[in-house]
Amino acid sequence: MSAHHIAARMAALLLATVAPLAAPPAAAQEAPQELKLEEIVVTARRTEERLQDVPVAVTALGGEALRRLDATTLGDIQDAVPNLTLHVGDASNAVVYIRGVGQIDSLAFADPGVGIYLDDVYLGRAQGAFLDVFDVQRIEVLRGPQGTLYGRNTIGGAVKFVSNQPDFTPAGRLEATVGDYDRLDLKGMVGGGLIEGKVAAKASFAYLKRDGYADNAFAGRDDGDKDTVAGRLAVLLTPTERFSLQLAADGSSDTPDTSRTPSRETAVFGVAQPNEDPFEVDANFNDLNKLKVRGVAATAAFEASDAVTLKSVTAYRMMDYDTHLDLDATRLDFFGVYVNEDQNQFSQEFQATFSGDRFEGVAGLYFFREHDETISGLFGPAISLVTGSLNDQTNRSYAAYGQGSYTVTDALSVTGGLRYTYEEKDFRRTQEFFAPTATLPIALGTGLRITDIDTADDWASLSPKLGLDYRFTDLVMGYLSASRGFKSGGFDGRSNNAAQAASFDPETMWSYEAGVKSTLWENRVTLNVAAFWNDYRNLQLSSFVADQSGQFAALFTNAGAATMRGVDVELNALVAEGLTVSATLGFLDSEYDRYAGPGGVDISGQRELVNAPRWSGRLGASYSLPLSFGDLTLDGDVAYRSKTYPTVSSSEVLAQDGYALVNLQATLEFGDGAWAVSGGVKNLTDKRYISHGFDLSDSLGYQLGYYGDPRTWSLSLRHRF
Numbered sequence: 001m002s003a004h005h006i007a008a009r010m011a012a013l014l015l016a017t018v019a020p021l022a023a024p025p026a027a028a029q030e031a032p033q034e035l036k037l038e039e040i041v042v043t044a045r046r047t048e049e050r051l052q053d054v055p056v057a058v059t060a061l062g063g064e065a066l067r068r069l070d071a072t073t074l075g076d077i078q079d080a081v082p083n084l085t086l087h088v089g090d091a092s093n094a095v096v097y098i099r100g101v102g103q104i105d106s107l108a109f110a111d112p113g114v115g116i117y118l119d120d121v122y123l124g125r126a127q128g129a130f131l132d133v134f135d136v137q138r139i140e141v142l143r144g145p146q147g148t149l150y151g152r153n154t155i156g157g158a159v160k161f162v163s164n165q166p167d168f169t170p171a172g173r174l175e176a177t178v179g180d181y182d183r184l185d186l187k188g189m190v191g192g193g194l195i196e197g198k199v200a201a202k203a204s205f206a207y208l209k210r211d212g213y214a215d216n217a218f219a220g221r222d223d224g225d226k227d228t229v230a231g232r233l234a235v236l237l238t239p240t241e242r243f244s245l246q247l248a249a250d251g252s253s254d255t256p257d258t259s260r261t262p263s264r265e266t267a268v269f270g271v272a273q274p275n276e277d278p279f280e281v282d283a284n285f286n287d288l289n290k291l292k293v294r295g296v297a298a299t300a301a302f303e304a305s306d307a308v309t310l311k312s313v314t315a316y317r318m319m320d321y322d323t324h325l326d327l328d329a330t331r332l333d334f335f336g337v338y339v340n341e342d343q344n345q346f347s348q349e350f351q352a353t354f355s356g357d358r359f360e361g362v363a364g365l366y367f368f369r370e371h372d373e374t375i376s377g378l379f380g381p382a383i384s385l386v387t388g389s390l391n392d393q394t395n396r397s398y399a400a401y402g403q404g405s406y407t408v409t410d411a412l413s414v415t416g417g418l419r420y421t422y423e424e425k426d427f428r429r430t431q432e433f434f435a436p437t438a439t440l441p442i443a444l445g446t447g448l449r450i451t452d453i454d455t456a457d458d459w460a461s462l463s464p465k466l467g468l469d470y471r472f473t474d475l476v477m478g479y480l481s482a483s484r485g486f487k488s489g490g491f492d493g494r495s496n497n498a499a500q501a502a503s504f505d506p507e508t509m510w511s512y513e514a515g516v517k518s519t520l521w522e523n524r525v526t527l528n529v530a531a532f533w534n535d536y537r538n539l540q541l542s543s544f545v546a547d548q549s550g551q552f553a554a555l556f557t558n559a560g561a562a563t564m565r566g567v568d569v570e571l572n573a574l575v576a577e578g579l580t581v582s583a584t585l586g587f588l589d590s591e592y593d594r595y596a597g598p599g600g601v602d603i604s605g606q607r608e609l610v611n612a613p614r615w616s617g618r619l620g621a622s623y624s625l626p627l628s629f630g631d632l633t634l635d636g637d638v639a640y641r642s643k644t645y646p647t648v649s650s651s652e653v654l655a656q657d658g659y660a661l662v663n664l665q666a667t668l669e670f671g672d673g674a675w676a677v678s679g680g681v682k683n684l685t686d687k688r689y690i691s692h693g694f695d696l697s698d699s700l701g702y703q704l705g706y707y708g709d710p711r712t713w714s715l716s717l718r719h720r721f
Contacts, residue, residue: 035522035524035574035577036522036523036524036574037523037524037525037526037572037574039051039052040060040062040138042054042058042060042138042140043140043160043162044056044058044140044142044160045149045362045403046149046351046353046362047353047355047360047362052475052477052517052519052526052528053477053517054517055413055415055467055469055477055479055481055515055517056142056144056479056481057142057143057144057513057515057528057530057532057568058140058141058142058143059080059081059082059140059141059143059570060138060139060140060141061077061080061138061139061140061141062137062138063136063137063138065080066133066136066138066139067667067678068620068622068633068635068665069637069663070635070663070665070678070680070682070714071133072132072133072185072208073088073130073131073132073133074086074094074116074129074130074131074133074139074159074161075087075088075130076133077139077141079584079616079617079618079637079639079641079661080582080584080618081141081143081584082143082568082569082570082584082585082586082616082617083098083099083100083143083566083568083586083587083588083616084096084097084098084141084143084586084616085097085098085102085611085612085613085644086159087691087692087708088130088692089104089106089126089692089706090106090260090262090325090692090694090706091106091127091321091323091325091339092127092130092254092289092291092321092323093106093125093126093127093129093130094112094116094126094129094130094131095126095611095692096112096113096114096116096129096156096159097113097114097156097610097611097612098114098141098143098144098156098157099143099144099156099157099532099534099564099566099588099612100534100562100564100588100590100609100610100611100612101113101114101155101156101157101509101534101536101564102114102156102610102611103126103540104542104610104611104646104647104648104692105542105556106126106127107374107376107391107493107494108125108341108343108372108374108391108393108493109391109393109427109490109491109492109493109556110490110493110540110542110556111124111152111153111487111488111490112126112129112153113153113155113156113487113507114153114154114155114156114157114158114159115146115150115151115152115153115154115157115158115159116129116131116158116159116161117150117151117158117159117160117161118131118161118163118250118295119161119162119163119248119297119299120160120299120313120349121295121297121313121315121317121347122150122151122152122347122368123317124152124317124343124345124368124370124395125319125341125343125372127291127319127321127341127343128252128291128293128319128321131161132206132208132228132230132252134187134204134206134230135163135164135187135189135204135206135232136161136162136163136164137162137163137164137165138162139159139160139161139162140158140159140160140162141157141158141159141160142154142157142158142159142160143157143530143532143568144156144157144483144485144511144513144532144534145157145463145483145484145485145486145509145511146158146485147419147421147463147465147483147484147485147486148401148403148417148418148419148463148464148465148483149362149401149403149417149419151347151349151366151368151397151399152368152397152421152423152488153486153487153488154485155485155486155487155507155508155509156485163204163232163234164189164191164202164204165202165234165236165246166191166200166201166202166234166235166236166246167191167192167193167200167202168192168193168196168197168200169192169193170191170192170193171189171190171191171192171720171721172188172189172190172191172720172721173187173188173189173190173718173719173720173721174187174188174718174719174721175187175188175716175717175718175719176716176717177714177715177716177717178714178715178716179210179712179713179714179715180712180713181210181211181212181213181222181712182209182210182211183209183210183211183712183714184207184209184210185206185207185208185209185716186205186206186207187204187205187206187207188204188205188206189202189203189204189205190202190203190204191203197238198237198238198239199235199236199237199238200235200236200238201233201234201235201236202232202233202234203231203232203233203234204231204232204233205229205230205231205232206228206229206230206231207228207229208226208227208228208229208230209225209226209227209228210225210226211225212224212225212226212256212258212260213279213709213710214260214261214278214279214280214281215279215280215281216258216261216281216282216283216286217280217281217282217331218282218283218284218331219258219283219284219286221257221258222258223258223260223261223281223283223286224256224258224259224260224261225256225257225258226254226256227254227255227256227257228252228253228254229252229253230250230251230252230253231250231251231252232248232249232250233248233249233250234246234247234248234249235247235248241303242302242303242304243300243301243302243303244300244301245298245299245300245301246297246298246299246300247296247297247298248296248297248298248299249294249295249296249297250293250294250295251292251293251294251295252291252292252293253290253291253292253293254289254290254291254292255290256289257287258286258287258288258289259286259287259288259289259323259324259325259326260286260289260706261281261283261286261326261329262281262327262329262692262693262694262704262705262706263275263278263279263281263329263704263705263706263707264329264330264702264704265653265654265690265693265702265703265704265705266653266697266701266702266703267702268328268329268330268334268701268702269328269334269383269700269701269702271330271332272328272329272330272332275329278688278705278707279707279710281329282329282330282331283326283329283330283331284326284330284331284332284333285324285325285326285328285333285336285379286324286325286326287324288322288323288324288338289322289323289324290320290321290322290323291319291320291321292319292320292321293317293318293319294317294318294319295315295316295317295318296315296316296317297313297314297315297316298312298313298314298315299311299312299313299314300312307354307355307356308352308353308354309352309353310350310351310352311349311350311351311352311353312348312349312350312351313347313348313349313351314347314348314349315345315346315347315348316344316345316346316347317344317345318342318343318344318345319341319342319343319344320341320342320343321339321340321341321343322339322340322341323338323339324336324337324338324379325337325338325339327694327696327704328380328700328702329704332382333379333380333381333382334380334382334383335378335379335380335383335385335696335700336378336379336380337376337377337378337379338376338377338379338440338442339374339375339376340374340375340376341372341373341374341375341376342372342373342374343370343371343372343373344370344371345368345369345370345371346367346368346369346370347366347367347368347369348366348367349364349365349366349367350364350365351363351364352364354404357407358406358407359404359405359406359407360404360405361402361403361404361405362402362403362404363401363402363403364400364401364402365399365400366397366398366399366400366401367396367397367398367399368395368396368397369394369395369396369397370394370395370396371393371394371395372391372392372393372394372395373390373391373392373393374390374391374493375388375389375390375442375444376388376389376391377389377442379440381436381437381438382436384436386433386434386435386436386438386442387431387432387433387434387447388431388432388434388442388444388447389429389430389431389432389444389451390428390429390430390431390444391427391428391429391493392427392428392429393425393426393427393428393491393493394425394426395423395424395425395488396423396424396425397421397422397423397488398421398422398423399419399420399421399422400419400420401417401418401419401420402417402418402419403415403416403417403418403465404416404417410471411470411471411472412468412469412470412471413468413469413470414467414468415465415466415467415468415469415481416464416465416466416467417464417465417466417483418462418463418464418465419462419463419464420460420461420462420463421460421461421462421463421486422458422459422460423458423459423460423488423489424456424457424458424459425456425457425458425488425489425490425491425503426455426456427453427454427455427456427490427491427501428453428454428455429451429452429453429491429493429495429501430444430449430451430452430453431449431450431451431496432444432445432446432447432448432449432450432451433447433448433450434446434447434448450496451495451496451497453491453495453497453498453501455491455498455501455503457489457491457503459488459489459505459506461486461506461508462484463483463484463485463486464483464484465481465482465483465484466481466482466483467479467480467481467482467483468480468481475518475519475520475523476516476517476518476519477516477517477518478514478515478516478517479513479514479515479516479517480513480514481511481512481513481514482510482511482512482513483510483511483513484508484509484510484511485507485508485509485511486506486507486508487506487507487508487540488506489503489504489505489506490503490504490540491503491504492504492555492556492557493556494555494556504538504540504556504557504558505538505558506538507536507537507538507539507540507558508536508537508538509534509535509536509537510534510535511532511533511534511535512532512533512534513530513531513532513533514530514531514532515528515529515530515531516528516529516530521573524573524574524575525571525572525573525574526570526571526572526573527569527570527571528568528569528570528571529567529568529569529570530567530568531566531567532564532565532566532567532568533563533564533565534562534563534564534565535561535563536561536562536563536564537561538558538561539558539559539560539561539562540556540557540558540559541556541557541558541559541560541648542555542556542648543555543559543648543649557596558596559595559596559597559648560592560593560594560595560596560602560604561592561593561594562590562591562592562593562609563590563591563593564588564589564590564609564612565588565589565590566586566587566588566589566590567585567586567587568584568585568586569583569584569585569586570583570584571583571584578623578624578625578626579621579622579623579624580621580622580623581619581620581621582618582619582620582621582622582637583617583618583619583620584616584617584618585615585616585617586613586615586616586617587614587615588612588613588614588615588616589614590608590609590612591604591609592604592607592608592609595607606650607648607649607650608645608650609645610645610646610647610648611644611645611646612644612645613641613642613643613644613658614642614643615640615641615642615658616639616640616641616642617639617640617641618637618638618639618640619637619638620635620636620637620638621635621636621637622634622635629670630668630669630670630671631668631669631670632666632667632668633666633667633668633669634665634666635663635664635665635666635667635680636662636663636664636665637662637663638660638661638662638663639660639661639663640658640659640660640661641658641659642658643655643656643657643658644656646690646691646692646693647693647694647695648695649695649697649698651693651695651697651703653695653697653703654690654693654695654703654705655690656689656690656691659687659689660685660687661682661683661684661685661687661689662683662684662685663680663681663682663683663684664680664681664684665678665679665680665681666678666679666680673720674719674720674721675717675718675719675720676716676717676718676719677715677716677717677718678715678716678718679713679714679715679716680713680714681711681712681713682709682711682712682713682714683708683709683710683711683712684711685711686710686711687708688707688710689707689708690705690706690707690708691706691707691708692705692706693705693706
């Protein structure tokens with residue numbers, strides 16, 4: 001069956017579900033009032049609002065919704081959000097695309113296109129941003145540029161991870177999970193008041209371990225395992241009714257035995273044929289993959305009056321990443337990549353919010369400083385390619401912003417916002433070539449230096465927003481908006497000379513959106529639809545090519561411009577007592593308007609945008625059945641996405657045709673909800689699909705694919721106290 005037929009059937013099924021709900025029979029309208037969907041509160045506009053009252057495209061997944069998805073990492077929310085692609089990349093990095101906007105490159109010089117926030121703190125690097133789901137209150141996904149209100153590089157949108165906050169009510173949770181691949185997860189949280197009404201605290205932990213999904217014939221063991229220990233500690237101080245101070249610290253350490261090896265999708269140098277099974281690999285340079293993240297934050301809030309609240313968020317974070325990546329996927333030393341990265345960042349935000357009878361607004365100042373030092377290189381002694389480089393980069397970002405909404409009439413509101421951003425980057429790069437006899441670790445300063453670059457640049461931008469929203473009824477709202485997004489320029493961290501090291505330009509995007517948010521059928525249905533048009537300029541793209549001498553070369557340039565048009569649809573319906581149906585549908589029509597290829601030739605007709613499937617969607621159902629000793633809940637969903645290109649080259653070898661994934665889960669709660677046992681299966685049909693790839697065909701002559709998770713099962717026991 002073709003992708004269009006599957007997408008059409010999903011759309012038809014969604015419409016068939018919505019139609020009767022939008023206009024229920026008279027008998028249905030007499031349903032008990034208590035039978036209604038739970039209201040969701042979000043902070044998408046930096047203040048607490050009901051999700052259905054926010055005139056922006058935002059998805060919010062609370063703790064219960066995440067449990068029903070059996071979400072263990074950020075990647076598990078991908079299909080629950082329209083037009084979202086979110087998975088782990090080749091270097092433990094978060095690959096996030098919203099409506100076709102993101103960044104696939106994992107190196108530190110390439111800023112992400114979608115901002116990821118941990119409790120209002122922007123995470124500057126893609127490594128350390130693929131968060132594990134534990135101790136979470138909710139996850140919000142804001143689609144479209146968020147340049148007015150949010151920190152750096154939110155041209156595509158923002159993913160906000162909101163952890164559980166300290167509370168004065170004593171509470172605790174413990175959870176243990178086992179599964180195939182020797183999986184063992186242990187999670188826990190305990191918190192409560194220490195001094196009544198004045199001091200509360202919360203501590204949480206997670207231990208997450210499993211074997212790798214692939215078997216490595218060379219080493220005789222698994223490949224791509226996980227071994228993570230993580231924790232968070234937060235203390236809330238409320239010395240007065242109007243002032244609060246929250247101090248938080250978090251950290252995680254993932255120290256698996258191996259990195260993740262890709263599958264050979266083509267032959268490598270004629271000595272290794274394509275893998276018949278993507279989870280049967282053959283690699284010798286996968287023995288290291290360590291990622292450590294630590295952070296502290298202080299959030300102070302003062303209610304200056306009933307209408308004005310002042311807030312300060314101060315944060316410092318550190319990330320260390322060491323890895324060996326086998327990018328020839330053979331047992332020979334053809335093409336390995338080693339990385340040793342140390343990053344730290346400091347951010348400070350001052351914010352003031354105002355809430356009056358007809359006007360609500362927020363204004364603030366933002367500062368961000370990041371220093372990243374990366375030692376990396378290629379290790380290919382078998383083809384006389386051994387290099388080492390040091391990239392030392394310091395980024396500074398300064399911003400002032402404001403956004404406000406004015407109620408013109410009881411039904412009509414006008415929103416306006418503006419953010420001024422100034423960014424500067426200092427970049428130093430040295431690179432050396434070594435003899436094929438060189439061994440690891442490479443001693444920089446002892447090779448043949450071919451690159452010595454010391455440069456700097458700065459950029460400034462205005463990001464405006466204008467919007468209108470109109471309430472047709474108390475439960476149906478329509479809105480229009482136009483906004484501009486900005487992502488900083490920078491320097492090519494793989495450059496070999498000063499000419500290549502000239503700064504690339506910032507990305508910009510104008511986004512136009514029209515949407516409707518509706519609550520139907522006695523508050524038992526929410527149906528939200530958003531249509532958008534994006535005008536995307538100066539796309540920052542990386543590609544791997546052959547230079548004039550035929551040697552491997554990597555380029556990072558402003559390759560062109562693109563247009564994206566599409567629709568997001570989200571449905572949640574309480575069909576009957578105990579039965580909930582949820583659905584998402586994403587349509588994305590995207591194309592390059594211009595793509596400057598080798599020699600400046602426009603190759604836009606030969607390229608497709610990365611991670612921009614034309615159709616994506618999910619249909620899920622949850623049914624709760626009361627029993628004499630507890631409650632049994634059955635959850636199931638099917639998710640589909642059409643053909644997707646995971647590489648900038650638009651390789652047909654690596655392109656993933658349309659596919660569907662099926663997930664099932666059953667949960668039994670008993671003891672008045674204090675205990676729960678759940679079991680589930682993900683990827684029930686064991687579908688093999690490419691989520692990420694490397695196209696090295698122009699330079700080294702082969703292509704590699706990274707595959708999504710195979711079928712897995714799990715069994716969990718939870719206890720609340």
